[in-house]
Amino acid sequence: MNSELRFNALRGEWVLFSPKRQGAKRPHDIFEKKRPVSPKSKCPFENLEKSGNLPPYFQFPESGSWKTAVMPNKFPGLDTSPKEHILHSEKFHMTIAGYGYHDLLITKDHETRFSELTEGEIFDVFQALRKRYLQVSGDPKIDYISMFQNWGPSVGASLYHPHMQIIALPVVPSHISHELVYSLRCYEKHKSCLYCDIIKSERKGKKRIVFENKHVVAFVPYAAQEPYEVLLFPKEHEVFFETASDAVLKDMAIAFKKVLKSIQKKLSDPDYNMYIHTAPATDGGEYPYHHWYIRILPKSNIDAGFELGTGVQINTVFPEDAAKLLRLQG
Template sequence: MSQKSNNELRLDPISGDWVVVATGRAKRFPGVRPRGAGACPFCVYFTSKEKNLGQIVVIPNKFPAFSPVGRGQTPTLGGLFQKMPANGFHEVVITKSHTRSIADFSLDETIELLSVYQSRYLALAKEKVINYIFIFHNHGPLAGASISHPHSQIIATSLVDGGFLQPLKAAEKFFSQNKKCLYCSINQAELKSQERIVAENDSFVALCPFASKMAFEIMIAPKKHSSHFEKITEEERSDLADILRSTLAKIKKGLNNPDYNFYIRTAPCDSQEHDSFHWHLTILPKTQTWAGFELGAGMEIITTAPEQAAQYLRKVKI
């Protein structure tokens, strides 16, 4: 790919966070959003004879936030206003049906989707400039999905940041102080009390975190300590597919099909040791909107306690 990008990463001198300035993305779908399968830019991959590529298609994002850096784009580092090109890859993973989301998938369909996540991760991780790969899924307009056809996205970047450094450092600190993994410790305590457990199988547990940032937030984590999502075995992939689709089905049925995001947080692929991290998948249903206090004070107010949320979802029959 030699696509030229003008997207920039800018460092906020106050928070220390990087932001992506991707003005091209504003051109996405001007005016009325496409409605129905007839107008869908993703359905064409499965309906036209030339493009029909099977059940799942992976394409470069037409309006990428990150793309391979073109010539003449050099970092401007130092000073108050630091910036650099948003170097990386941005891909879209499209599943065939326009209307069926992961909550409606069979086990085999979900396994196939996770296999694509894993194989794209492994392929992108081989790129020299890539240090971090983020896999996420937006369901519904409130969750930021600009096209209603179910799809996931993969962003691969040279930069390890985006809210990830804090949990990475917290896991390292806990490990160095306690000689054990923070997430393994949480899993053990939660499985013992059962209070916030939504579901479990041989390899994974789904729970509502003790201090959830959103009502009905769910973390799915491997029971066995593992820092790298991309290393999951065939058996673990099947167990992950099982717990992911059943948890999303419970959310769909029990919470009246809310919009949601989910994302995978896994150790960076930057050739550093990250053994103290424990990879996991977080689901954030949009059951409430962040208001001034949440945005300004950075402290979320949730109206359903995680224990109540877990108890409710446990009982939803799918």
């Protein structure tokens, strides 16, 4: 198959699809398979008091034995101590204080990874994220809240115990603002949500669909930056993750588990990053041109000189082939 350059309309970026670079490797050979289970005895989340973690903000389920807890990170990237906002500003140098929140979400069982949680337990994880998001977004100094999971040492997880992180920032980061610029441009031009248009087109074309249920659709994007990346969208137009209904989050939990299981099985259990992409938490911002989603990125290659120098990713697997391999029955 010949190489192609495809345009990612959400990010305004080109991706180079060049299947020949994969050589004779089969899908599961392009992923690393090193993820040793570290012993429970060394895990700081087995005894929170003893390991010096601050008490959780809250737990789910709210009564009885907990399965998911949200608590402050013991080693936060930023905190709420700064009183000033702008510390320094001149022609091209600007410094603002590292004000924000850095929280951890952990699930109870050391050995039960996210794909092995029940759908109800994943729903609890989403509910806990939504609850913490709403608490933190009430702080007027917070402009964006990032929620993500790193699964495996090759993608940045320093601890084995299944967990997610929630980082609230006093700025809107560039990946988010770039997407807002592109989706706003399309909204003004076509008078519709770019994400809704993409969802409609993917559901009609079917060839990149991985899974669908009543409220959620999962597909490999047309210009996927990484082999086998999957996006999961609420089908109805929804700007913010934090206002998603229980019905949508329940279907998202089902879809998320199915897609993770498929990636685990069909690709020989790669490490992965996942994050929730939602609109900024800026006061009063409505963002009618935005649509929240979850992105799962199985880890394969690292960015080298070409990617770093140009922003053009090289992907060795066409999205249609990736979706065909990962596809699940509803």
